[in-house]
Amino acid sequence: MAKKIQKVKTKPKKAQKKDQRKTISRVKKRPPAKSFLKVKHLASALEGVAKTKIRVIGIGGGGSSIVGEIARSIGKVDFVCANTDVQAQKNLPKNTRAFIFGQEITRGLGCGMDPVLGETAAKAEKDRIKKLMEGQDICILIASLGGGAGSGAISVFAEAAKEAKCLTLCLLTMPFSFEGQKRKEIADAALAKIIPLVNVYSVIPNENIFRIIDQKTPLRSAFSAINKRLAETLGGFIDTLALPGLINIDFADFKTLLDGRGKLAYLNSVLMQGEPKAQLALKEVLNNPLYDYGITGADRMVFNVTGDKAMKMQEVADISKKISSFNTKARIIFGVSFQSEYKDKLRIALFAVGCKGKEGTGEVKVLEKKQKQKKKSVEKKPTIKKQKKKIEEKKIAPAPPKKDPRSQSGKVRRNALDLRKAQDRELKDLEKQDEQLDIPSFLRNARYQEDAS
Numbered sequence: 189m190a191k192k193i194q195k196v197k198t199k200p201k202k203a204q205k206k207d208q209r210k211t212i213s214r215v216k217k218r219p220p221a222k223s224f225l226k227v228k229h230l231a232s233a234l235e236g237v238a239k240t241k242i243r244v245i246g247i248g249g250g251g252s253s254i255v256g257e258i259a260r261s262i263g264k265v266d267f268v269c270a271n272t273d274v275q276a277q278k279n280l281p282k283n284t285r286a287f288i289f290g291q292e293i294t295r296g297l298g299c300g301m302d303p304v305l306g307e308t309a310a311k312a313e314k315d316r317i318k319k320l321m322e323g324q325d326i327c328i329l330i331a332s333l334g335g336g337a338g339s340g341a342i343s344v345f346a347e348a349a350k351e352a353k354c355l356t357l358c359l360l361t362m363p364f365s366f367e368g369q370k371r372k373e374i375a376d377a378a379l380a381k382i383i384p385l386v387n388v389y390s391v392i393p394n395e396n397i398f399r400i401i402d403q404k405t406p407l408r409s410a411f412s413a414i415n416k417r418l419a420e421t422l423g424g425f426i427d428t429l430a431l432p433g434l435i436n437i438d439f440a441d442f443k444t445l446l447d448g449r450g451k452l453a454y455l456n457s458v459l460m461q462g463e464p465k466a467q468l469a470l471k472e473v474l475n476n477p478l479y480d481y482g483i484t485g486a487d488r489m490v491f492n493v494t495g496d497k498a499m500k501m502q503e504v505a506d507i508s509k510k511i512s513s514f515n516t517k518a519r520i521i522f523g524v525s526f527q528s529e530y531k532d533k534l535r536i537a538l539f540a541v542g543c544k545g546k547e548g549t550g551e552v553k554v555l556e557k558k559q560k561q562k563k564k565s566v567e568k569k570p571t572i573k574k575q576k577k578k579i580e581e582k583k584i585a586p587a588p589p590k591k592d593p594r595s596q597s598g599k600v601r602r603n604a605l606d607l608r609k610a611q612d613r614e615l616k617d618l619e620k621q622d623e624q625l626d627i628p629s630f631l632r633n634a635r636y637q638e639d640a641s
Contacts, residue, residue, distance in 0.1 A: 460533065
């Protein structure tokens, strides 16, 4: 007999569609796998990362002029020009904010090479200045020393930044020799006052401008040459912080670099094209003609190499080896980043802290002062061996005779009874001597009594 074929009961098409909808909805409700992140989740995570806040402040006429020119070529940071002179603030770039202070004291005019007036004007509005620093991660103070507003007010700005607990980098220019001895004295005094208040500082003598310009260069172009160099350097500094890289450098790295007080810094950024661009850029970045010092002795260094995707590993290795050779014990942080616009180009941005300065950088004078203080403290505080020797000598040496409590300044005061006893002893001595003399003793006693009375 043929087996009966059992018919499989199938659900109607409507019921099948309902089941399919349920399974799809269950799949949709399932959470995504933990090992994968969607693009939107990554974007939201990046938004949560705090961006480094940098404020560049030019103080006085010279500092404001430098910042005004730097602001024309750099973005991504906040620029402020602080001055007592209202008229000098009219021609600032659009991305630069004017900060006028001390109007009640200077009546909106400059300080006329009087640093005391500049300091007084700044101190009168220290609360406003402090608010300018609050909320910033890094404050870059720029001033041309030797005048009134810049030399006097910068110490107040530096102190306000310290109180606001933001890292402070100070870029300073020193006056030309032809500007006279008085300006040099004002600049030196201001520099000595600033050093203990900032984390790191950099000194550029204006005299060094003749190393990068021709004798026929116009005056305005000559001053602009320094400003352009500073703009390139700060541009490298800011890009290193702002742009992500293959080996990234962030604010935590710069916090390590700028930690401490009164450290001399070397900053330079160089862009080169052609072959061998790595060697040429390295040579230029280590020899900034505007400085009187290099990276010798630096105990902390940060450098970033930026190029296109064709940049070679050997190029980065050679750059790193050369920079680290200046101090093998230094703490070195390096980064590598790629930019599409850097085709056949390579840029090195170098920042070194703890450099050994020469005369005119303020570093030498500060070190001499510290050494003198150290010598004095050594002279005042005897060594442990000397202290032990003194204790042993005290033990061996006999105790000094006790002074009579009735004495003053070591001299014994005698009362009437003591005087009488002394006289009796003297009389007895005389009687012994009289036995050998012809004069009777009773006559000698009478004479002595007359003399005593």
